[in-house]
Amino acid sequence: MDLSIYVINGLVLSILIFLFIKDWRKTIKSLKMALSSFISLFPSFMILILAIAVLLGFLPQGFIKSYLGSGSGYLGVFSAAILGSVLFLPSIIAFPLAGSMYHQGASTMVVAAFITTLTMIGLVTLPLEIKELGKKFALLRNGFSFIAAITISIIMGVVLK
């Protein structure tokens, strides 16, 4: 993840320098807008972060593993998808966890369902998504993502037996 952070920050910085040379007034205006959106986004993001941190802190250790390990077949896929939708894990935790489960014998379908719903759907981030993009958009996107995730994992399970 570290490298990508450098890449994106470097990219934005070079765009900024380029635009500043092109028209510094307009660029200052962009920076002012950036500051005001920073001020308005910061508390929402902080609330989200604290909520997720508390949630994870109170999740018993090994819960995810035992939960996902217990299910198999289509029911297992469904319950993995539910857990993936509810939880919010940074990928630096999620992928090693999914990887170790996969190597310990969890089925492709279950792991795919968990990873896909975990990344695409966020019940914790839903209020923020609604706030930024509207109720209809957020609910439709999350709802269809759930269907898509189940479909993806079933196809993967069939192909990667």
Add this chain to the structure above:
Amino acid sequence: MNQLQGKNIDMPEGLEKEKYQKELKKQKDKKKKIIRDYLIMSAIIVVFVMLYFVFPAKGEVSLKNSWQFFIEMMEILPAVTILIGILSVWATQEMVTKYLGKESGFKGFLVALLMGTLPAGPLYVAFPIAKALRMKGASVGNMVTYLSVFAAIKLPQLLMEWRFLGWKFTLLRFPITVVLIYLMSLVVDLIFKKTEKKESM
């Protein structure tokens, strides 16, 4: 965010008087909302500190987690907000509509796909970017694509997946996910179009 809408007023496109007053009111409401958000944030921090003292062991884990998330956010939030600022000042309605608008078709899907694969942190930072693009004329379907790609298959994440789940898993999940995201964007776009028609009738 809405402050930037307000500042658009003195831009050449210009808005009518009525709209201008509406914008002013919107801005005031927005300010109130921001203050409310900061109050909620402070309240949650207080609760957080109290929890830390009541459940020291769990509090320790929560504190460690939140610090990690905080760093993760601060590494990307300045870049994201600058990007939003640049987008709102430099990108014209025509430009965004041409590449990501309703008529952009499959090309619009590809543009949204490419944008989504760029490395840029956790999903929630993409919501305001999508909002800024929507205000400049990007279509609903393309924003579904952008967010979904950003969420599920952005490049740095694919590398992680490759490392921990193997190339077979990653190379299979990627194309299937792209196809399903495409279908999803079409369906959501269609639903929005239908309900918009009904509302205008």
